[in-house]
Amino acid sequence: MxxxxxxxxxxxxxxxxxxxxxxxxxxxxxxxxxxxxxxxxxxxxxxxxxxxxxxxxxxxxxxxxxxxxxxxxxxxxxxxxxxxxxxxxxxxxxxxxxxxxxxxxxxxxxxxxxxxxxxxxxxxxxxxxxxxxxxxxxxxxxxxxxxxxxxxxxxxxxxxxxxxxxxxxxxxxxxxxxxxxxxxxxxxxxxxxxxxxxxxxxxxxxxxxxxxxxxxxxxxxxxxxxxxxxxxxxxxxxxxxxxxVKTDIPEVVRNRQIELKANGSPAKIVRISFIGQSAGEPVITQLIKNFNVTANILYGNLDHIKDTIYGMLTLELTGQEQAVNDALQFLKGQNLQVEVIQHV
Ligand SMILES: Nc1ncnc2c1ncn2[C@@H]1O[C@H](COP(=O)(O)OP(=O)(O)OP(=O)(O)O)[C@@H](O)[C@H]1O
Ligand SMILES: [Mg+2]
Missing domain, CATH: 3.40.50.300 (P-loop containing nucleotide triphosphate hydrolases)
Known part of the structure; x- marks a missing residue:
């Protein structure tokens, strides 16, 4: 046109x-x-x-x-x-x-x-x-x-x-x-x-x-x-x-990372984005069930773009390095966008 x-x-x-x-x-x-x-x-x-x-x-x-x-x-x-x-x-x-x-x-x-x-x-x-x-x-x-x-x-x-x-x-x-x-x-x-x-x-x-x-x-x-x-x-x-949509990591989350680092806990901060039907919640349930990791929700929001639901979740994954990596691979295979924000 x-x-x-x-x-x-x-x-x-x-x-x-x-x-x-x-x-x-x-x-x-x-x-x-x-x-x-x-x-x-x-x-x-x-x-x-x-x-x-x-x-x-x-x-x-x-x-x-x-x-x-x-x-x-x-x-x-x-x-x-x-x-x-x-x-x-x-x-x-x-x-x-x-x-x-x-x-x-x-x-x-x-x-x-x-x-x-x-x-x-x-x-x-x-x-x-x-x-x-x-x-x-x-x-x-x-x-x-x-x-x-x-x-x-x-x-x-x-x-x-x-x-x-x-x-x-x-x-x-x-x-x-x-x-x-x-x-x-x-x-x-x-x-x-x-x-x-x-x-x-x-x-x-x-x-x-x-x-x-x-x-x-x-x-x-x-x-x-x-x-x-x-x-x-x-x-x-x-x-x-x-x-x-707040995509920047808020200060409270950043402070938490610093705190974790000081404690020497191995953790990965991961941001996952999901669109439309692929809601975040079932994925996290599966994650905890199937992998020996803990997933702490640090930050999240849910919104819509025109008629499509759209969400973002920032998680902190803790556990053995191998388990955390496996969990990460699982998330990546779920048709979600996965981004490791910072290794702590
Ligand atoms: N008639 C004009 N004569 C000289 N410069 C112009 C003229 N119109 C626009 N400009 C310049 O062209 C550039 C783009 O201006 P424009 O008005 O298209 O921006 P804009 O994105 O619409 O900005 P705003 O959000 O403030 O409306 C600016 O640097 C502006 O100063
Ligand atoms: Mg203008």
Whole structure:
């Protein structure tokens, strides 16, 4: 649905050149919710603005819905853009227009008849749950409601793609979740491809199918969210994951390691990660039954990524060296991800 080929964007201000995007290649499939995460200044907004050519890339190609946007004339680009909706962090609503009139605006611009506008806007307001706010003004709405207006407006021309630039960053956690739910809803109902730009891992974890991690204008990691979560490759990704799932060893656990070392007890600290059906508990029961080791649970958490349960458990294995090694081999054979954190 969206293909970006070697996108570069260099901003020039005076003698200064800033490379905001430095060779981006991405393939976003039709109907998926694709997340792009990165710290401030990573180039996220620039990238998303290149997808609808609000920003013209310095080099590279942007192909959306089979059309190479970098090669279109102004008129052709205007038409192509109607099929790419966008929502923003600060909603960008017109304050002097009612909710109805805000949503109607893109249709008015396209010369759609009054009757059609009436029925389309009503349909959209129903979709986003704002039927009763048609004649309210943006100033009379909550943040979440304002974003719902933004979403309805972005969908007015039946786009194939919806771009969301930090669409929930100005909202509280509950409202964020209700907007994420709505995005998921319209993704399913309309088979809409959604690109979500965010600096919040929570957003990625709740609704995205795949994610790309952007750092200093480059994609440092891309893949299904569950893979990126459980096998982060880059330090930047680890930092994001740490913001929602604590993968770092907490201090109490580290202190315990130091204590054990001082006592001279042979032990191994092991972190196991499990996804979906392979729950951790039965494995530990088996471990204790079949091997002459003790397994002390030091730390653990259980969470979900979209619809998949995901957990992490930090264990301390104590026993004869051979028994501990055998136990470790057993764990590795259980379709779990096993990582020995530190030999004590
Ligand atoms: N119009 C511009 N002129 C000059 N430099 C720009 C312009 N727009 C962005 N930049 C620079 O490009 C880099 C990437 O900016 P961008 O806004 O894409 O980052 P971002 O990831 O969206 O950050 P944030 O999370 O803060 O929104 C930054 O160094 C920024 O200063
Ligand atoms: Mg930005």
């Amino acid at each position: 969206i293909t970006l080929k070697n996108i570069r964007k260099v901003f020039t201000s005076g003698d200064n050149k800033i490379t905001a995007l430095n060779g981006i290649d991405l393939d976003i499939k039709g109907g998926e919710i694709f997340g792009i995460i990165g710290f401030s200044g990573a180039g996220k907004s620039t990238l998303v603005r290149c997808i609808n050519m609000l920003e013209k890339p310095t080099a590279g190609e942007v192909i959306v819905n089979g059309q190479n946007l970098t090669q279109l004339s102004k008129g052709e680009l205007r038409l192509a853009r109607r099929k790419i909706g966008m929502i923003f962090q600060h909603f960008n609503l017109l304050w002097s227009r009612t909710v109805f009139e805000n949503v109607a605006l893109p249709l008015e611009i396209n010369g759609v008849s009054r009757d059609k506008i009436q029925s389309k806007v009503n349909e959209l307001l129903q979709l986003v749950g704002l039927e009763d706010k048609a004649s309210a003004y943006p100033a009379q709405l909550s943040g979440g409601q304002k974003q719902r207006v933004g979403i309805a407006r972005a969908l007015a021309n039946d786009p194939k793609v919806l771009l969301c630039d930090e669409a929930t960053s100005a909202l509280d956690p509950d409202t964020t979740d209700s907007i994420l739910k709505l995005l998921q809803d319209i993704n399913r109902k309309l088979n809409l491809t959604i690109v979500v730009i965010t600096h919040e891992m929570h957003v990625i974890k709740e609704i995205c199918d795949r994610v790309a991690v952007l750092d200093r204008g480059q994609v440092v990691e891309v893949g299904p969210v569950i893979d990126v979560f459980t096998r982060p490759q880059s330090p930047v990704t680890r930092r994001f994951i740490n913001s929602v």
